[in-house]
Amino acid sequence: MLIARLIAEPSLIEKALDTLIATVANTDVPVAHAAMLDFCGDVLQIESPGDDMARFRIALDDHFGQSDTIIAREPFRIPNVFVSDMDSTMIGQECIDELADYAGMKPQIAAITERAMQGELDFEGALRERVALLEGLDEKAITQCLDERIRPMDGARVLVQTLKARGCRTALVTGGFHHFADPVAQNLGFDRVVGNCLEVADSKLTGGLVGEITDSSTKRAALEHELAEFGPNAVGMAAGDGANDIPMLELAHYGVAYRAKPKARLAANGWIDRGDLTSLLRLLEIPEAEWAS
Structure with a gap:
């Protein structure tokens, strides 16, 4: 059993759900039940007897577009x-990027951060490389960064x-x-x-x-x-x-x-x-x- 709960554009939900049900009807992830949660009218729950989560999530993405979603295998x-x-x-x-700005190094460090977050660089190596570029920065810059930048x-x-x-x-x-x-x-x-x-x-x-x-x-x-x-x-x-x-x-x-x-x-x-x-x-x-x- 797969259970999805999602929040999407309200004006599109009914049409998107109808299209989803028709599209997956003859697949291994058919929709068995779908309804809005009673207390909270913007959350749609969709249940499927299937077990292919990857295929189910692709179908949800294809039909509902930008959404807030969780898929589970058991009741929530x-x-x-x-x-x-x-x-x-x-x-x-990104704290290290903002701190780097106080050292005049933000573009260089932010570029490394982005590649690490994308999974293009070894995390530890990228972290040590960025921290090394902050050598000599006054510790007070951390407090200043927290106060001025971090929200x-x-x-x-x-x-x-x-x-x-x-x-x-x-x-x-x-x-x-x-x-x-x-x-x-x-x-x-x-x-x-x-x-x-x-x-x-x-x-x-x-x-x-x-x-x-x-x-x-x-x-x-x-x-x-x-x-x-x-x-x-x-x-x-x-x-x-x-x-x-x-x-x-x-x-x-x-x-x-x-x-x-x-x-x-x-x-x-x-x-x-x-x-x-x-x-x-x-x-x-x-x-x-x-x-x-």
């Missing part, structure tokens, strides 16, 4: 665990606080830096932070990192660890936007690509292309009257 549940990337997911910026994504705090109110454990797991992630996590309400540590000496960045690198395997391991705390029947949700997020998106029951790069979106069974992060609450069937802030 509030997740026990939510693990999220930070840069361009929980916040609207949460729309709906980020509401999403985290609402999930926590439902008993969900939340973790911010980033290939970025604790200097940024710790205050961001505190502001949004995350329970745990995993990230990289910039090396500082005499109040200046050395161009190096301290400790092990937080990369794609670390992100997956963080989700595995949190799920294990809740036992074998735990449900996990993850959100991210780049290639470094793919392993945790693939592991999660609800792996959501948020305004993501193509490779990350293709690896996920959910995507947010249309709305903000509160779309996840709608797709999880949490009424807006019960959202926390």
